[in-house]
Amino acid sequence: MTLKTEPFVLNMGPVHPSTHGVFRMRVVLDGEVVTDMEPVFGYLHRGIEKLAEERTYGGIIPLTDRLDYIAAMSNNFGYVLSVEKLAGIKVPERAEYIRVIMAELQRIASYLIIIGAFLNECGAYFTPFVYMFREREKIIDLFEMVSGQRLTYNYMRVGGVSQDLPEEFLPALDKFLAQMPVCIDEYDRLLKENEILLARSKGVGILSKETAINGSVTGPALRGSGVKWDIRRADPYSIYDRFEFDIPTGSAGDCYDRYRVRVEEMRQSLRIIKQAREQMPAGPVRTKVPHLVRPPVGETYAHIETPKGELGFYLVSDTSISPYRIHIRAPSLINLTVLRELIIGWKIADLFVIFGSIDLTMGEVDR
Amino acid sequence: MKFENYGRGIAKGMSVTIKHLLRHPTVSQYPEQRLNTSRRIRGNELIWSKEKCTGCATCAKTCHEGAIEIETSPNLVNNKYEVEKYQVDTGYCIMCGLCVEACPFEALFMGTTYEAAKYRRDELVQEKEDMMLEAGVKQPSGYFYPDYAAALPRQTLLIERITEEQMKPAKMEPKTETKTEKTAEAEKK
Known part of the structure; x- marks a missing residue:
């Protein structure tokens, strides 16, 4: 028996x-x-898509802060782009450069969090996490300086950004640009060859190219599998076609590759910020837009590359002061769909390593 | 096995950790030692100017949370509206600052306080007497008001603290710098 x-x-x-x-x-x-x-x-x-139908176009921006709450600047950016596309509003040059600087700083800040959290789950309990948080704090300081808050920035507006940069911003940004490469090198020394990290993440949770494409995975998870796809390059929005940067890709598609792609992308983001800071012209930061924007009847879809992947806003307008329908293509939700295939067959200790390497924010999954 | 140089990675990593161990701490001893917040801070309260407000209620219309309640009555003597009631429920307020941005008469300001925890919900409701600019009790923030921003002390930046202190050898005693000293310095400048 x-x-x-x-x-x-x-x-x-x-x-x-x-x-x-x-x-x-x-x-x-x-x-x-x-x-x-x-x-x-x-x-x-929280029903953000439904709530947005009751609000004016300007009043939705604080709601988008609360989607992916660790990368609020990127969400603001995606939303205002879609409204500007629908209403045909042109943004001043300086505002475009400020937006790019903010979005790239936000990308670095978001990657720092997720690398720190990923290492936590690999067993490096809170030591690297605190280092990453210290670096992130410098970026948060910059955001606080321009927008007045540390997490829900509400900085971008339809037709520009809310206020010009304060005078002490650019010197602080230069200091940050000088310090950050040193810090990234230091973290590479701490982690890149660490046997424990390698043992926990190399070969674990392999996401094949085919699965990633079939599951519509975007962002570092897709690039870790070796697909060279970045919306900043593939469908340039704002002024991203003016900057030189590389798209780092992995080869195996395991957790370690996804972690390496993020580290390399931080360096590329620094490159973009450096170029944007040099090219930035003077001038106004906001065009005259009516207080209540009334876009013409129609629909639009605008997408951007956030730290998580492709964030898209689909807007339908019926010329009233609030959108008829708003749909958010949240990268976290779509990347979640491949999680089951990645996890099956692995042990319970690897489960959270894989989960952490995919990088999901629940505010965006549930909305 | 995939790790040829076993132990090298860990030794390298430990050298970084040990270096950090000897450094001067970058944290501050809150609440005894406070850092200066941003000049554009959007604090947990609103400040309202009685003299400048005309009772147009643009702020209340802009507020998408419905946190601002305003009642006016016509004043026939000077042909203006008298603001009878100006009430903000900071429990609903999400501190987005859109009302301050919308005010056409520069009569509304964000506050600078960030410790606004209360024991009861009705204490969260601000009456117009609590938020009067003219009373001079509350410091308005520089959010959308560059003149007010210039008067506030400079924001403490971690990035500036670190560059100075990374070069220094480890010190045993942490610096005790209070907020009053710092603001006094900033005012002198």
Whole structure:
């Protein structure tokens, strides 16, 4: 007689230190090996798309801050781009450069968080995380200086940015640009060849090119699998066609490659900021836009490359002061769809390493 | 095995950690030691100017949270509106600053305080007496007001603290610098 064992169903979350928000995974285990996984989300649903239908076009910008709350500048950017596309508003040159600088600083800040959190899950408990947070603090200081807040910036406006840069911003940015490459090199020395990190992440959670493309995965997760796809290059928005930068790609598509792609992209972002800072002209930062924007009847879709992937805003207007419909293509939600395939077959300790390397923010998944 | 130089990576990493261990701390001892916030800080309250406000209610219309409540009555003596009630429920307020931006008469300001936790919800409601600019109790922020921003002390930046202190050898005693000293220095300048 053979003894039959039942599969063990384990609830990970909804409140778990490694899920970066409220997210539940129903994991079916065979011993320590994951045989099935079902993501359960919706705990952070606030109905942002529906709320936006009741608000003016300008009043939606604070809502977009709360989508991907660790990269609020990028969300603002994507939203104002779509409104400007729909209403045919032209943005002053200086505002475009300020927007690019802000978006790239935000990319570095967001990658610092996710690299720190990913290393936490690999077992480097909080030491690298605190270093990353110190670097992020410098960027947050800059954001606080221009916008007045540290997390929900509400800085960009339809037709420009809310206010010009204060006079002490550019000297501080120059200092940051001088310091940051040194810091990235230091973190490479700390982590790049670390045996523990290599053992935990090399060859773990391989996302093949085909799966990534079929699952519409975007962002560093896609580039880690070796697909050279970046919307800043593929469909240049704003003024990204004026800058020189490379698109780093991985080869194997494992967790380590996704981590390396992020580190390399931070260097590329610094390159873009340097170029933008040199080319930045003087002038106004905001065009005259009516207080209540009334775009003509029509629909539009504008997408940008955020730290998580492709963030798109689909807007339908009926000439009233608020959009008829707004749909947000959230990169975190779409990247979540491949998580099940990545996790199956790996042990429970690898589950969160894979989860962390994909980089999900729950504010964006549930909206 | 995939790790040829076993132990080298960890030794390299430890050298970074040990270097950081000997450095001067970059954290500050809140609440005894406070850093200066941004000059454009959007604090947890609104400040309202009685003299400049005309009762047009643009702020209330702009507020997408519906946090501002304003009641006016016509004053026939000087042909103006008298603001009877100006009330802000900071429990609903998300401090987005759109009302300050929208005010056409420069009568509304963001505050500079950031410690606004209260024990009861009705304490969160600001009456016009609490938020009067003319009372001089509350410091308005420089958000959308460059003149007010220039008067505020300069923001403490971590980036400036680190460049000075990374070069220094480790010190055992942390610097005790209070806010009053700092603001006094800034005022002298």
